[in-house]
Amino acid sequence: MASQTVENYLKALFSLAGDSGEVSVSDLSKYLEVSKPTAHSMVKKLHTEGLVKYEKYKPLSLTARGKKAAGLILRKHRLTEMYLVEKMGFGWEQVHEIAEQIEHIKSPLFFERMDEILGFPSHDPHGSPIPDKSGNVQYETYDKLSQCSPGDQVTLVALAHSSDELLDYLNKRNLRLGIELTVLDSESFDGSMSVETGINTYALSKLVCDALYVEPR
Amino acid sequence: MASQTVENYLKALFSLAGDSGEVSVSDLSKYLEVSKPTAHSMVKKLHTEGLVKYEKYKPLSLTARGKKAAGLILRKHRLTEMYLVEKMGFGWEQVHEIAEQIEHIKSPLFFERMDEILGFPSHDPHGSPIPDKSGNVQYETYDKLSQCSPGDQVTLVALAHSSDELLDYLNKRNLRLGIELTVLDSESFDGSMSVETGINTYALSKLVCDALYVEPR
């Protein structure tokens, strides 16, 4: 079975791969905070194990096997985050670090039970999809709040990323997934928006509006 | 922070230390299934870190610091076992392997929450005491079932050890902690006993009776 280190590399490659599926050694080394030679030597190892496609001086990509392995780890990560929030009372800003460790627990039954207890959730606490038992992810194409127009009535359904800064920002304002927003105004000069929830009115910067995925209602 | 490996060595030393508190390198190496030189070199390392008392050719013992560190890991192990049984529906025979891994999670808050959710339990699912937040264990001196006499009415409160074989044996017979037993007969020839629960009557070997801790009622 793959070591924790290998699992983290696979998950990193999976996360870094955009639509093209291609990742550079540089990006990988920055993401995991290791030196380039360290990332490079792991890439060569994963290549010999058939998990990464690699040719000298070419961009990296996960093989089908690598993608599946990575998807299964991401599944455990997101199931864990959901469990910590739903069943143990953690805040969505507290769970990533713990899940980063628990995702490596070697016990299929443990994650099966989590899944059952949670009622087979489709998304994690940040609105990201939980890969299925084959490691496949169902990507959704949400609109960003920044793409909405005045008068639009939307529900906050996911975040583009889950940085501590963003989560703290939203926590301070009591903004959570599921909250219903009405767009009041959109400022073309700086991309900032004014939205209301029925309780409060918020002035949100473009940076924030770009990070909020919404669905019309 | 101590590596998983170091944590496992400390816990092993703690578990192996009897009343004398002394452990041999041989016992340690057998317990952890590593070679004697491997155990030996780790002992020297732990000694330089002030966690183990060590002199050439003398028995080992944990220092106060080592004992505390070990107790805190054992606490996390037993809290986890309790959580898995009480909150996730695992059987008492399934939890050790998972707890062996989860005990190494670096997140005080995670174990705090477990403790709270469980209502600050004093014992794990096998009846072993959970060390307190300082790493101290409250040892109880239970009677063994094998020390009881015909007519004694007792409650099963703990196990002397939690081997898979014993747990499976007890599972097959629906014998669990808390069950009330009346001793019918004690056979001096082989130490076997006959006991009843109100529902069933059991013939138990000395091996089993020695492994069952009971309290009179």
Add this chain to the structure above:
DNA sequence: TATTAAAGTTAGACAAGACTAACAAATTTA
């Protein structure tokens, strides 16, 4: 296009944690 910068690669070193082979000390048994 020539130069510079960035990205990728190779070589060599290191720490942690494991091993085997060989030997020394202590303990047990004859």
Add this chain to the structure above:
DNA sequence: TAAATTTGTTAGTCTTGTCTAACTTTAATA
């Protein structure tokens, strides 16, 4: 007590995952 066995120790090797220094290839820029 002498021999045999067990226990403890040393020395040297290996794998995994990390690093720095130096070099090469590719990409960007003047």
